[in-house]
Amino acid sequence: GQQLNQSPQSMFIQEGEDVSMNCTSSSIFNTWLWYKQDPGEGPVLLIALYKAGELTSNGRLTAQFGITRKDSFLNISASIPSDVGIYFCAGLTGNQFYFGTGTSLTVIP
Amino acid sequence: SQTIHQWPATLVQPVGSPLSLECTVEGTSNPNLYWYRQAAGRGLQLLFYSVGIGQISSEVPQNLSASRPQDRQFILSSKKLLLSDSGFYLCAWSVGTSGLGQYFGPGTRLTVL
Numbered sequence: 319g320q321q322l323n324q325s326p327q328s329m330f331i332q333e334g335e336d337v338s339m340n341c342t343s344s345s346i347f348n349t350w351l352w353y354k355q356d357p358g359e360g361p362v363l364l365i366a367l368y369k370a371g372e373l374t375s376n377g378r379l380t381a382q383f384g385i386t387r388k389d390s391f392l393n394i395s396a397s398i399p400s401d402v403g404i405y406f407c408a409g410l411t412g413n414q415f416y417f418g419t420g421t422s423l424t425v426i427p
Numbered sequence: 428s429q430t431i432h433q434w435p436a437t438l439v440q441p442v443g444s445p446l447s448l449e450c451t452v453e454g455t456s457n458p459n460l461y462w463y464r465q466a467a468g469r470g471l472q473l474l475f476y477s478v479g480i481g482q483i484s485s486e487v488p489q490n491l492s493a494s495r496p497q498d499r500q501f502i503l504s505s506k507k508l509l510l511s512d513s514g515f516y517l518c519a520w521s522v523g524t525s526g527l528g529q530y531f532g533p534g535t536r537l538t539v540l
Binding site (some may be wrong): 358361366404417420 | 461469470471473476515517519521527528529530531532533534536
């Protein structure tokens with residue numbers, strides 16, 4: 319299957335700091351997605367990106383679909399304690415979604 | 428609006444026992460359906476996906492099987508559970524290849540003892 323490399327693997331930040339994480343692939347995707355998963359729950363879709371170069375925001379979250387279509391970035395501004403969780407990127411090609419390995423975010427109050 | 432249900436929420440089963448996990452979707456027709464397994468809270472492994480009733484694609488050889496008896500019902504089964512089958516099982520749906528996103532159920536925590 320296709321590999322999505324997500325980094326960093328984990329982050330420990332102070333409340334109020336900005337966060338950046340990214341996802342890269344050796345393959346082109348037509349859609350990039352970002353999810354957040356709280357412990358013991360299913361991932362929840364945060365942002366979906368459909369065009370190369372697209373920049374989309376959802377509150378304090380901003381994501382970009384890379385120009386090469388092989389990468390995507392997620393930024394969280396002014397982090398708060400409830401941002402804690404695991405963030406997954408996903409790429410869609412055909413009928414299949416391929417997921418990154420996740421970035422675990424810890425926000426220290 | 429669309430909703431996705433999974434049950435049971437948690438399950439503890441002995442090795443060698445059978446398994447049946449159920450997933451149903453409401454509020455949409457002819458969804459693509461997926462089963463994932465997640466170990467240790469990281470990394471989603473795609474197990475099966477289905478684009479229609481009776482159509483199942485398997486991603487990895489394993490001790491599990493899937494069935495789709497109805498348009499919005501997806502079942503994950505095993506005849507004999509192994510210790511390695513323990514994990515967090517997630518069902519998801521999407522609207523075909525529209526790329527509108529994939530939406531996950533609440534998950535089932537399976538522990539095989």
